[in-house]
Amino acid sequence: MSQMPFVNPDPSDKDSEPFVETDPTGRYGRYSELLGSGAVKKVYRAFDQEEGIEVAWNQVKLRNFCDDPTMVDRLYSEVRLLRSLTNKNIIALYSVWRDDQRNTLNFITEVCTSGDLREYRKRHRHVSMKALKKWSKQILKGLNYLHLHDPCIIHRDLNCSNVFVNGNTGQMPFVNPDPSDKDSEPFVETDPTGRYGRYSELLGSGAVKKVYRAFDQEEGIEVAWNQVKLRNFCDDPTMVDRLYSEVRLLRSLTNKNIIALYSVWRDDQRNTLNFITEVCTSGDLREYRKRHRHVSMKALKKWSKQILKGLNYLHLHDPCIIHRDLNCSNVFVNGNTGQVKIGDLGLAAIVGRSHCAHTILGTPEFMAPELYDEDYTELVDIYSFGMCLLEMVTLEIPYSECDNVAKIYKKVCSGVRPAALNKVKDPEVKAFIEKCLAQPRARPSAAELLKDPFFDEIVDDDENDDCSSSHQ
Structure with a gap:
């Protein structure tokens, strides 16, 4: 090791x-x-x-x-x-x-995130036969591996309490129990197709959006039900149409370091925009890093590399997508695999060949100076990424020495670095962060940063597909 x-x-x-x-x-x-x-x-x-x-x-x-x-x-x-x-x-x-x-x-x-199969099946009672067959096939694959092993391994105690589930990774006829069963948790609402069911449990909320725990009955997996109250945009109906069309475009994104969007629809009766996304088991990176404070630099580099891979995918997309609000609370973690994913693309700008955008949006502590000038490119995300890395290393939100947004704005626009940067003692890490915070013309792209010597010791890892490989 x-x-x-x-x-x-x-x-x-x-x-x-x-x-x-x-x-x-x-x-x-x-x-x-x-x-x-x-x-x-x-x-x-x-x-x-x-x-x-x-x-x-x-x-x-x-x-x-x-x-x-x-x-x-x-x-x-x-x-x-x-x-x-x-x-x-x-x-x-x-x-x-x-x-x-x-x-x-x-x-x-x-560790599996959703406990054993017996309890998982009790919690989620509306499951398609397709999902049950998927689970059964995976159990048989595991048994086949054990039985063909040399020497042969016999489990001897296989039952549903000894089979464990990662609930966020696993129209058909549904296997429905007796609806009077007291253990069954009812859905508060379902999507128009009946595939996704929403529970009452709130996973998180923001100014315009609430995120609820939900379940995909066809695939047998836990998901997140995002709900935007459209009354927040009642003065700007064109904004509603734009939001709806942009979210639909985001549905086409397929990258393992971007939160997957599965479905989107507008509910005129409730006046909401709803979309179903992948759910990460350990919450956002800010809270994860607070919970686990003793972390190797190797792990921080792995997380950083995955964020850059996600950004590189967005920036090379046609049309180019600028996140505009990248910070550690918008990066999510599957804690049992070390996989990180960029989420909360609600403020993302979809730009043409010019790669230029002109609207001020974002979180002040993480916003590049050119964002305030309302003339910027996807490189604003690289600046934000640099601030994310700074927070990961120091456990301090950039510019926390400032007590209001005006002071942050003044420091950012005059090129004054956050006080947290002085706490970074490793010269390699500090130099890499400085590269990300450079002026736009000198700031590297995500593709260039992925080739930086900073990541030389980090294997281009698909170990998230087989999390045991890093422990051999």
């Missing part, structure tokens, strides 16, 4: 959640939160500081086997064998060790 320098915040920071214990290498940290427990094992929430991903810390109390010491050795050797398994339908095992002081056997595994 390559050792990386860790970006550690002030230990007195009240928002920082302390580790209860760490593994012998110091890579994995265990939190106190219990994810589950059984007769001999407890499973805790944990964090891989090198990869920047959430994991599960499994702990077996060896006193349960005190009458059979050979059983302990056998258990230990079998767990080590399981570490060699690499299949996307088998929970990945990353590390295993015995703690003689605490008399425990510990192993770190991949």
Whole structure:
């Protein structure tokens, strides 16, 4: 395992959640939160500081086997064998060790975001036969891998509580339970096709938009239902039409580092614009970074590279798309894979061959100076990206020393850098951020930044498709 320098915040920071214990290498940290427990094992929430991903810390109390010491050795050797398994339908095992002081056997595994299949199926009762067949096929693929393994591995305890689900990644006839079932959570509303159902739980809200938890009954996956109240634009009906057409265009975007848009429709009765998007399991990058404060520079670079890949896709799109409001609260994380995705494209500008836009929009702390001049190109997103990286490294929102927008505007337009930049001690990181904040003519494109030596040690990773690869 390559050792990386860790970006550690002030230990007195009240928002920082302390580790209860760490593994012998110091890579994995265990939190106190219990994810589950059984007769001999407890499973805790944990964090891989090198990869920047959430994991599960499994702990077996060896006193349960005190009458059979050979059983302990056998258990230990079998767990080590399981570490060699690499299949996307088998929970990945990353590390295993015995703690003689605490008399425990510990192993770190991949964590699935939606719990076990039994509970998932209870929560989401309106599921198509197509989705059930998909789940069944994946279980069989996992079993086939185990059975063809040399030596053959027999599970011996397969049941729906031992099959785990990433709910955000998995018209047909629907398998509907008895509607009187008390465990069934009702939909508040459904889309015009009946495919998507909205629950009452609010995932987030903004000035004009609310985001609710929802479910795609055909694919059997959890999604986000975004709802815009059109009364906010009642004085500008052309803005409503423009918003609707731009959101429809965004539906055509297909990139793994851009939040996917699945469906969009206008509800004249409720006077709302609704669109269904992919949901990320760990919220936005700002909150994720606050929760997990001990993160390697390698992980920060991985996140940064994925953001740049998303921007590069938008900027090379025909027509070019400028995000205009990129900040850490608009980048979302799948914490169990380390995958990050750019979202909240509601303020995006779709521009022609000139690549120029002329409207002031965005979050002041992250806005490039030329945005205030109302004459800018997609390079404003690179400036915002530089500010995102600064926040990721320092855990401080740029220009937090300013107590109002006017002071931020004055500093940005006069070229005064945020005070947080002085807290960046690594000269390589500081120089890279400065490149992103340069004047427009000197500012590199996303494609150019992806080729920067800053990312030389970062493998061009498709490991998000097989998250076990980074732990081998």
